[in-house]
Amino acid sequence: MTTTSDATARDSDITIVHGPAAFPADITTVETPAETPVDASDITTVETPIEAEPSAVETPAGSDITTVEAPIAASEKAEGAEKPDATSSADAEAEIAAARVAAPAAVAAAGQLAMLEAHNISAWFGDHKVLDHVSLTMEAGQVTALIGPSGCGKSTFLRILNRMHELVPTASLAGEVLIDGQDIYDASKKLTDARRAIGMVFQKPNPFPAMSIYDNVIAGLKLTGIRASRDEKDMLVESSLIRAGLWKEVKDRLRNPGGGLSGGQQQRLCIARSLAVQPRVLLMDEPCSALDPTSTRVIEETMIELQKEVTIVIVTHNMQQAQRVSQNCAFFLASQGTPGVIVEHGETEAMFSEPQDERTFDYVNGRFG
Numbered sequence: 001m002t003t004t005s006d007a008t009a010r011d012s013d014i015t016i017v018h019g020p021a022a023f024p025a026d027i028t029t030v031e032t033p034a035e036t037p038v039d040a041s042d043i044t045t046v047e048t049p050i051e052a053e054p055s056a057v058e059t060p061a062g063s064d065i066t067t068v069e070a071p072i073a074a075s076e077k078a079e080g081a082e083k084p085d086a087t088s089s090a091d092a093e094a095e096i097a098a099a100r101v102a103a104p105a106a107v108a109a110a111g112q113l114a115m116l117e118a119h120n121i122s123a124w125f126g127d128h129k130v131l132d133h134v135s136l137t138m139e140a141g142q143v144t145a146l147i148g149p150s151g152c153g154k155s156t157f158l159r160i161l162n163r164m165h166e167l168v169p170t171a172s173l174a175g176e177v178l179i180d181g182q183d184i185y186d187a188s189k190k191l192t193d194a195r196r197a198i199g200m201v202f203q204k205p206n207p208f209p210a211m212s213i214y215d216n217v218i219a220g221l222k223l224t225g226i227r228a229s230r231d232e233k234d235m236l237v238e239s240s241l242i243r244a245g246l247w248k249e250v251k252d253r254l255r256n257p258g259g260g261l262s263g264g265q266q267q268r269l270c271i272a273r274s275l276a277v278q279p280r281v282l283l284m285d286e287p288c289s290a291l292d293p294t295s296t297r298v299i300e301e302t303m304i305e306l307q308k309e310v311t312i313v314i315v316t317h318n319m320q321q322a323q324r325v326s327q328n329c330a331f332f333l334a335s336q337g338t339p340g341v342i343v344e345h346g347e348t349e350a351m352f353s354e355p356q357d358e359r360t361f362d363y364v365n366g367r368f369g
């Protein structure tokens with residue numbers, strides 16, 4: 001057990017992790033061109049190298065210098081922000097951090113479906129407790145949907161599952177997250193291993209807009225310094241885009257900028273980018289909330305295909321979506337200023353047709369939230 005936080009006093013017998021201390025210390029900033037065609041505000045602090053020429057983003061041979069800048073936006077949000085922007089710089093930086101640490105070993109681990117377990121997770125932002133002893137098993141090869149009203153801690157819980165919560169300077173947590181029985185917060189485990197194995201897709205698509213579709217997919221490899229031949233890269237790009245359900249639409253324009261794709265295509269490009277580093281779990285934080293119904297349907301179909309090879313956890317406010325894509329469901333609630341808890345969890349079908357708790361019944365039937 002590690003204890004690195006003043007939160008220790010609250011739960012002295014459980015793992016506490018705090019703030020950016022565990023963040024990689026070595027920093028290389030990568031800049032996004034200011035004139036990016038789409039949503040540059042979402043990603044400007046994850047700065048892409050100059051004009052996004054593929055060669056320009058190559059990590060120097062044999063080096064391990066590419067990493068992420070401190071989570072500036074996170075500290076700003078900590079000052080009373082009601083809800084963090086899901087596509088904040090911290091998010092994008094963390095995604096790059098995850099990509100950064102991908103290693104050939106991760107590729108070797110691919111194909112094994114992973115079970116994720118959260119035990120007694122409590123979480124704080126400063127003194128504000130936002131989750132209270134939340135436990136949930138996310139079954140291997142299945143989609144688990146996290147549902148509940150705004151502010152009940154779903155995103156916080158999701159970010160704890162791959163150690164992104166600690167990017168917020170005021171954040172602390174207690175509890176355990178196990179991937180196939182291994183605690184990702186164990187002192188002997190690397191932060192980077194967790195982010196490598198457990199990928200994340202955010203609410204708004206955040207590709208590098210000026211970078212080509214091809215280079216967006218393999219951005220993680222470049223940033224990690226993983227060496228691959230041109231043929232290997234070609235195969236990885238194709239397989240990742242196929243798995244993300246985007247290949248047919250882009251195979252003839254792989255050198256076009258990622259920012260030129262539609263919103264739904266960009267989100268699938270981000271999924272492909274996550275898949276390229278071979279995660280065993282994919283966390284998706286309202287991945288369709290910025291998309292039109294057609295794009296949403298395509299992403300949902302992609303998720304249904306992907307669950308055969310990657311365990312998926314999705315936060316969604318869309319009850320129909322939860323029913324369409326998930327086998328299991330957890331209903332979070334934070335009533336009247338109390339920290340979020342899981343009121344009920346189980347098979348999605350049962351949760352919607354025969355909920356055991358009246359509050360679940362009311363929520364899934366649209367009576368509040």
Ligand SMILES: Nc1ncnc2c1ncn2[C@@H]1O[C@H](COP(=O)(O)OP(=O)(O)OP(=O)(O)O)[C@@H](O)[C@H]1O
Pocket residue numbers: 074077078079080081082083084125130148149150151152153154155156157168
């Ligand atoms: N960076 C932060 N700093 C301070 N408080 C935060 C931060 N992020 C979230 N919170 C607070 O934590 C609580 C849980 O937020 P969280 O985003 O996890 O809820 P949510 O259920 O995902 O909400 P939504 O459905 O609106 O996305 C809220 O009270 C929120 O204001």
